Amino acid sequence: MPGIKDVALRAGVSISTVSRVMNNSKIVSPELEKKVRTAAEEVGYSVNLAAHSLRSIRSRTIAVIVTSFSRPFFTGILEGINAIAAQTGYMVLLAETHDSLQDEMKLVHEFASRCVDGIILASSAYGRDKRTRDYIRSLEKLEKRGVSIPLVTLEYAFQNTKLSAVVVDNEKSAYSAVTYLIRELGRKRIIHISLPPQHVLGQQRVRGYKKALREAGIPVQKRCIREGDYSTYSGYRITRELIQSGEKFDAIFCANDQMAVGAVLACNENAVSIPDEVAVVGNDDIFVASLVRPSLTSIRVPQ
Numbered sequence: 001m002p003g004i005k006d007v008a009l010r011a012g013v014s015i016s017t018v019s020r021v022m023n024n025s026k027i028v029s030p031e032l033e034k035k036v037r038t039a040a041e042e043v044g045y046s047v048n049l050a051a052h053s054l055r056s057i058r059s060r061t062i063a064v065i066v067t068s069f070s071r072p073f074f075t076g077i078l079e080g081i082n083a084i085a086a087q088t089g090y091m092v093l094l095a096e097t098h099d100s101l102q103d104e105m106k107l108v109h110e111f112a113s114r115c116v117d118g119i120i121l122a123s124s125a126y127g128r129d130k131r132t133r134d135y136i137r138s139l140e141k142l143e144k145r146g147v148s149i150p151l152v153t154l155e156y157a158f159q160n161t162k163l164s165a166v167v168v169d170n171e172k173s174a175y176s177a178v179t180y181l182i183r184e185l186g187r188k189r190i191i192h193i194s195l196p197p198q199h200v201l202g203q204q205r206v207r208g209y210k211k212a213l214r215e216a217g218i219p220v221q222k223r224c225i226r227e228g229d230y231s232t233y234s235g236y237r238i239t240r241e242l243i244q245s246g247e248k249f250d251a252i253f254c255a256n257d258q259m260a261v262g263a264v265l266a267c268n269e270n271a272v273s274i275p276d277e278v279a280v281v282g283n284d285d286i287f288v289a290s291l292v293r294p295s296l297t298s299i300r301v302p303q
Contacts, residue, residue: 002043011039063093063111065104066122066154071230072286073256074122076303077154081120090117099124105135112142112149122154126198139163156200170201173299174208177253177281180297182216185279187251190218193228193238193263195255205255205283224249228259235262243270250278257282257289257298264292 004022008015013036021028021036028036062085066074078094085092093116097104101124111119119142125132136158142149150164157165181187192209195202210220226242228234235254242249243266254260260282267274274280274294282289285300 002045004045006043007036007040007045010043011036058117059115060089061091061093061114061116062118062120063095063107063116064120065095065097065107065111067097067099067124068230069094069096072258072288073284073301073303075286080303097124101125101127101132101135108139108142116149119149119151120154121151123156123158125158126200136161136163156204168301170204171208171211173283173301174205174253174255175212176208177283177299178209178212179215181251181253181279181281182212182218185251185275187279188216188218189249190224190251190253191242191247191249192225193235193252193254193259194225195227196229197227202255209253228255230256230258232258232262232265235259236266237262239263239266240270243267243272252278252280254280254282257284257286257296260296260298261288261292264294264296268293 004015004018007018007022011018013032017028017032018036018040021033022040062081064078064081066078068074078092082092093111095107095111097107104121104124108119108121121139125136139151139158140162142151153163153165155167156170157163157167178190178192181190190209190213192206194206194209197203197206206225209225213220226238228238235258238259239252239262252260252263254263260280263280264274266272267278267280272278280296282296282298283301285298289296289298
């Protein structure tokens with residue numbers, strides 16, 4: 001098909017002049033406009049309206065980037081995003097980073113280059129090194145050909161930026177869970193199976209755990225905080241190790257429900273009665289919390 005170069009050659013003008021005329025982007029003389037449009041008709045050239053709309057109007061798409069599709073917590077969030085997008089005539093593009101900041105950077109750049117109308121991001125930018133700081137600053141300046149692309153983060157907010165975020169009070173949720181174990185159930189030796197410590201989410205929930213213990217006058221012991229990795233298996237493995245090592249504890253607070261389900265399975269497998277001997281509390285209240293036996297007590301997060 002004839003292109004803009006063919007029109008420029010026929011009219012004897014520059015490619016930029018043809019672009020200005022065909023896109024009505026700048027005023028040119030009537031004589032020059034007629035010359036260009038006549039040349040366009042002669043070679044059979046027409047403006048690519050689809051490409052033009054992506055640059056100058058809207059793509060009607062929203063990109064959603066999450067850390068992993070395998071985490072059930074995102075299921076409700078994605079359902080909500082898709083429902084609202086459909087109601088307003090938008091399509092949703094999904095991608096996962098597997099907790100790789102490098103992959104996240106590539107995906108943000110790729111979606112921005114495709115002129116999406118907005119990006120919803122569950123980020124893996126946890127560090128404080130220069131590379132990460134520069135990347136976060138770049139998110140505030142997402143522009144492509146002069147078109148601003150708004151971005152909203154999930155789960156935690158980037159500090160000292162103008163970026164919007166949709167978050168819950170993770171410290172408060174953990175504090176509420178541990179306070180319940182102490183005040184309502186009388187537990188004093190509480191294990192915390194945490195998220196990876198480099199994750200902001202995990203740091204916030206550890207702070208809530210420690211705050212509840214301190215307020216109750218219970219010493220915070222490093223050995224009672226065990227690092228998980230979000231997965232059911234990590235909760236199972238850590239709890240099994242605690243039981244088999246003879247560690248004394250009467251409650252477990254897990255930073256997410258997947259790990260709490262694993263803790264319940266390990267207790268059942270080793271004949272540890274729940275909640276008589278060990279009480280287990282999770283966080284997020286995802287659907288699997290109701291499937292285990294006994295059903296899991298959890299802090300509900302409004303996805």
